[in-house]
Amino acid sequence: MLEWASRENAYIIEDDYDSEFRYQGRPIPSLKALDKKEKVIYLGTFSKSFLPAARLSYIVLPSKLADEFQETLGRYSQSASPIIQKAMFLFMKEGFFExxxxxxxxxxxxxxxxxxxxxxxxxxxxxxxxxxxxxxxxxxxxxxxxxxxxxxxxxxxxxxxxxxxxxxxxxxxxxxxxxxxxxxxxxxxxxxxxxxxxxxxxxxxxxxx
The missing domain is CATH 3.90.1150.10 (Aspartate Aminotransferase, domain 1)
Structure with a gap:
């Protein structure tokens, strides 16, 4: 799939839902982790892994798209509380999330x-x-x-x-x-x-x- 995306100059949208919870076998790496040419748009959420009420999700963009996103949607008003976002940042930074x-x-x-x-x-x-x-x-x-x-x-x-x-x-x-x-x-x-x-x-x- 990564070879196809590179060849066709396309992007793969990877929704890595519930990837933290694997019960058998070794963990499977995400496509994003294998992506050397920045062709994967990676989506995730904390609704199942942490707290549904927080309504927090995230997107990891290739650098080219990140610049375009910032320019086009940088001032977009979204509903996730900045306080909750900051608390989650600190929760992860201190190792509590892991x-x-x-x-x-x-x-x-x-x-x-x-x-x-x-x-x-x-x-x-x-x-x-x-x-x-x-x-x-x-x-x-x-x-x-x-x-x-x-x-x-x-x-x-x-x-x-x-x-x-x-x-x-x-x-x-x-x-x-x-x-x-x-x-x-x-x-x-x-x-x-x-x-x-x-x-x-x-x-x-x-x-x-």
């Missing part, structure tokens, strides 16, 4: 283990898990229509999501995959949620028959 990430990674890793274990316990081989190595959500692939499972789960109080919400062309997305998040749930809530999801899945199965 310690916070290490702590939160352990917390999320335990939740992640609980989620994977609960799915295997309640679904066995009836549910394929996709993307379980990192992040704060996973994908679950069934042999049935996902939208039906989503509706039945919601009626029972469990919220899972269609992947079509995140596709540029939703009609091309898989109809058998649902997305489940776990970041804001306790381990007990995760266990209960997957148990309820199983009931919804069984309900869907019986109706199809």
């Amino acid at each position: 310690r916070h990430i290490r702590k939160m990674k352990k917390v999320y890793q335990e939740k992640h283990k609980t989620l994977i274990s609960a799915i295997k316990t309640h679904f066995g081989n009836d549910m394929e898990i996709i993307g379980e190595k990192a992040g704060l959500h996973i994908l679950m692939k069934t042999d049935r229509h996902a939208q039906d499972l989503i509706h039945k789960a919601e009626k029972l109080g469990v919220k899972v999501y269609p992947v079509s919400d995140f596709w540029l062309e939703p009609h091309k997305s898989s109809s058998s995959i649902v997305m489940a998040g776990f970041g804001g749930l306790s381990e007990a809530e995760i266990e209960e949620g997957i148990s309820i999801l199983r009931k919804a899945w069984l309900s869907s199965s019986k109706q199809e028959r």
Whole structure:
């Protein structure tokens, strides 16, 4: 991709969402870290790694674009509080953010283990898990229509999501995959949620028959 960007004089927009939370294998470097010719525009946010209420995100621009950005949008009024920005700067400068990430990674890793274990316990081989190595959500692939499972789960109080919400062309997305998040749930809530999801899945199965 970097070779293509250099050859075509193009830019790659890299949204490194949730990159801090990887539970299996060695960390994967961002494209920006490998970018020698300044062809990557790097985006990130502190909403998942630190504090959603702070509403802080950031962009790392190639030097050429940084100058253009400053000239064109330097006086643009944005909503993030300067006080919060300064506090975050000091928090990172003093090394507290790095310690916070290490702590939160352990917390999320335990939740992640609980989620994977609960799915295997309640679904066995009836549910394929996709993307379980990192992040704060996973994908679950069934042999049935996902939208039906989503509706039945919601009626029972469990919220899972269609992947079509995140596709540029939703009609091309898989109809058998649902997305489940776990970041804001306790381990007990995760266990209960997957148990309820199983009931919804069984309900869907019986109706199809």
